[in-house]
Amino acid sequence: MREAWRLLTIQSHVATGYVGNRSATFPAQLLGWDVDAVNTVQFSNHTGYGRWGGQRFDERHLTEVFEGLERNELLTQNRVVTGYTPSPEALSAVERLITKLRAKNPALVYLLDPVMGDMDRGMYVNPHVLPIYRRMLHLSTIICPNQFEAQLLAGEEITSLESLQAVQEKLHKEYHVPHVIITSLALPPEDLARLGASDTMPDGREAMVLVGSTWDQGLHSWFLQFPCLGEYFSGVGDLFAALVLARFSTELDDLPEPARAAHALEPTKSDNECTLPIARAVMLAVASLQHVLERTRATMIEQGARLHLDPFRPVSQLDAEERVKVMRLRELRIVQSATEIVHPHVLYRPQWVLHA
Template identity: 35%
Template sequence: MRFLSIQSHVAYGHVGNSAAVFPLQRLGHEVWPVLTVNFSNHTGYGAWGGPLIPADDVRAVVSGIEDRGVLGTADGVLSGYLGGEEIVDVVVDAVARVKAANPQATYTCDPVMGNATSGCFVAPTIPPLIRERVLPHADIITPNQFELGYMTHTEPDSLESTLESADRARELGPRTVLVTSVLRPEREAQPDGGETIEMLAVDDDGAWLVATPRLPIKANGSGDVTSAIFTAHYRESGSARTALERTAASVYELLQVTIDSGERELRLVQAQEAFVGPGREFTATQVR
């Protein structure tokens, strides 16, 4: 498959396209990375060098690809952090161009807004833009539980309420929702509840939940990897359950390799076998 991926780029470390491109390539897919920033490192370090790329320049790259006559061969579009209205317009326009050339293509939006620990860390203008301008064009979204609630004006804190929030999100446009890092009190109260973390996939065919051991790491870029490889597996298999299981296994192994290395940044290259043949399997349970 071929993916147009409109995301940030860093020279050191792995976030945005620097996290999404290699796993997709390792899975055998072609990726056309379009950069929205070109930074030395992710902003979690507190200091970085390099430019934001003007929206007109980002649009020009997409137009240049279109001029090659290949947009019709793209199977999907990916986007991550959206820094402002102008970039939102570029992404929405790119999605429209790809789908006009190939109506079977899909658009995956990772609606980066924040998390339960830090709260919303994007500008206040971004969530309404994503909700009102981006989600109607998305086929797949990959929010964490906090972002899901923020988009749908809900407070998902149980399996039932998370499913309800996912359904509300699906009413906004996307048919498939992958909820990462699902936390719920009823699970936490169980003897092994604090030792696992869950992901939930919902589409027209049902809903599936998978649990993996909770690892002592918060790795920048892991969400970008998750969104990319879930999309690839989902498009390839046509099964949310299969995509969820494969994604959980790969991301778990990637994080474990990163922990074992003692490094702060994801060990994408060292863990590359995790994308094609992870050493551990996880079974998803149908919950609806």
């Protein structure tokens, strides 16, 4: 068992609200990790507000921070997560650091969140980050792209179960990624059925489908289906990545006690349940995330009624002042969900893919 558990997070920062490092740090600390944070941007608030102040940090700034950590022998982290990085040049500085850390510690657990875009908006960063992310894939232990980002990384679209498998295999075999988590997946209903999933929950609510895979002398693929609680929250992916990294381990003794405890409390429930360590970490992360989103949604409704605001109204329909007020209501209630982050109630469990 390790005497110290240190986690380095390199992503955006806001003075108020919860995205990037603000979304990742407190939950990882709750789970027993000493967290060191390097900010790739410093904004007053996230950009969903429509207006903000602050700056994006360049390659020189990040390199100076990394060099300062190295000079003082402070690069001793067991885990690293990287998220939004504002430019190809800045991402290159991150790549150099991860390369150095990986050479120094081959057992480093590195989660790469390749933030580039999504299915609805397309690519919203400089496209020149793509070849850098592809170079970084071999450094990673876990990657957690959404479907759009997985397609970009593999250079192939996901339109069927067969093309999903082709993308998974390419990321594992060509880029040598041990664990791939595609955080959202849209497929035709017949392909979801072959997967073992559907686009709705048994109670009729819209479902989200996450697909994971591990390469161990072949592709081992699994999925997790859970209710969609809305697409109007910022920082959800950053929180998810931090929770997965904080919970994942092939040996539970390599986790601090708070992160380790929930694993022992969740025995398997069915023969088709996937018990791979990465699937277990994702299961617990999703359970905690569902609690956070449910509390956030309930608070939105309560405070919206008090302020006579509709928190679900599309921001495109709001003027600048109303948009700021509504976005404030939509901030994740992470601190208020501390108990559920540490001790989540698991409702949705990872299942092996039925048909490859």
